[in-house]
Amino acid sequence: MPYAPPESLLVVRGAEVTEQIDGNREACLAAVRAAYLAHARGDSALPHSSFLRFPGRERDRIIALPAYLGGGFDVAGVKWIASFPENVRHGLQRASAVLVLNDVETGFPYACLESSVISASRTAASAALAAQELIGARRAERVGFVGTGLIADHIRRFLMELGWGIGGFRLFDLDHAAAERFSRALREDDMPDVKVVDDVREAFSACDLVILATVAGTPHIDDPAVLRHAPTVLHVSLRDLDPSLIAAAQNVTDDVDHVMREGTSLHLAEERFGHRDFVDGTLVDVLEGRFTRDPGRAVVFSPFGLGVLDLAVGKWVHDSVAERGGGSPVPGFFPAS
Template identity: 80%
Template sequence: MPFAPPDSFLVVRGTEIAELIDGNRDACVEAVRDAYLTHARGDSSLPHSAFLRLPGRERERVIALPAYLGGRFDVSGVKWIASWPENVRHGLARASAVLVLNDTGTGFPYACLESSVISATRTAASAVLGAQELIGARHAERAGFIGTGLIADHIRRFLLELGWKIGGFRLFDVDEKAAGRFARSLRESDMPDVEVAGDAREVFDSCDLVVLATVAGTPHLDDPAILRHAPTVLHVSLRDLDPSVIAVAQNVTDDVDHVMRERTSLHLTEQRLGHRGFVDGTLADVMEGRLARDPGRAAVFSPFGLGVLDLAVGKWVYDRTIERGGGSPVHGFFPVA
């Protein structure tokens, strides 16, 4: 029987995706876990992300993340995500994205999913999974958030839905109103001991779990003493910590080659030290027992955000959408050969 293009091309809206994810964040974490382990086994293809910047506008960028993920997923595709920081001043989201899924038998794309929700979900799932593996439990005496925007809110939702036991929260954002809104959302969820801190140092000093979810383009935390009490740090925004801070930590990432790019804190540390020996291993190493947490040092998880994670969550969303008869099929999208 000759191969033929798919009968339709499925478009899945962000509202549909958000409804699927809400109440199923444990399944998203498991999809991300499986993606990391599948990637670690070599059953993936992950070219470097391509960064498109406009002349003279370095803060704005569009990133293409192509990937193939095998195992139970067997899917290829690409996320195309734009970051326009000035959007927030006009009441628009900073990030916008789509995820295109391709059939691995014919190469035809068969779905386009709104992906700002998927991207934020896989980022939060990765961070919370990293915290769980490095702490060894879903528990923190006090959690701190430096940066209280969209990604921080998604991480908050994962912590709550997955039943984390957290004794208190400390929050800091250069936008005091954003920190105040985040504090209200925590209090409305009956979270205890919620306070807005005066600066980032105060958050570090009072918390054993710290989430860095800023929009910083260059390191702004340069005192290694902030890690003296050996906290677990989720360095989601990747560019907050000076190399002098990175150098004293137990550093865990998701893919060493990928994270050593685009002037991340780990990339800057490699440039300063001239080697990569300060990276202890990957999250897959931790999950599979090849790397143990050093209780005497802070553990800093710096996930680059791999395209295979978008595919894992995107494929999960697509499969659930098909089961529910959702999405918007576009019939006749492809010409008949």
């Protein structure tokens, strides 16, 4: 049969993405786990992400994450995601994104999905996966959130839907109103002992699981006392911790080469210390039993966020939506051969 372009391009709207993920977060977590394992086996292609920045606007950026993922997914594609923090002041989301999926036989794109929800969900799934594997169970005496925006809320939704047993929460955000909104969402989930705190250290000291989900561009936490009780720290926003704290902890990441760039705390630690010896393993090392937790030290998971995760979640969403006849086909999108 001769090669031919697809008959149409399928557009999957944000509402359809959300509908697929809500109530199916266990399956989303499984897709992320499978993507990590396939990547570790070398069944992927993952160029470095490309950061587009604007002169005189250091906080704004648009990032391209191209990738190929095998391991039963057999898909290529690219996520194109913008992060404009000033949007929040104008009632807009900080991040907006699309994900394009390409057929690996012909290279033709066959789907375009709204991807801010996919991106946030794969980030939250990665964090939830790391937390349960590093702790060894889906429970925590108390969880601290530093940053209570969109990503934090997606992580909250994963913890709730996955049935985590949590005894309390401590919330810190420079925007006190955002922290109060987050606390109301937790109380609506019937969560106990929810408190908004005025000092970032309180989000650490009272908690055995700490989630950093800020928009910080440079490290702002450098007090060694925050890690003395050996918490599990999900360093989702990557740039919060001073290199001295990185050196004091056990460190786990998703891909060592990818995370050592773009001014992440691990990148700054490499520049300060001249080596990468402070990295103790990857999440796949944890999944496959090659990482040993030191109970006397904090463990910090710093995920760079890999394009293969977007492909895994995006392919799962696309296939599920398409199977039930959803999405909006755009016939005649490609020129005739």
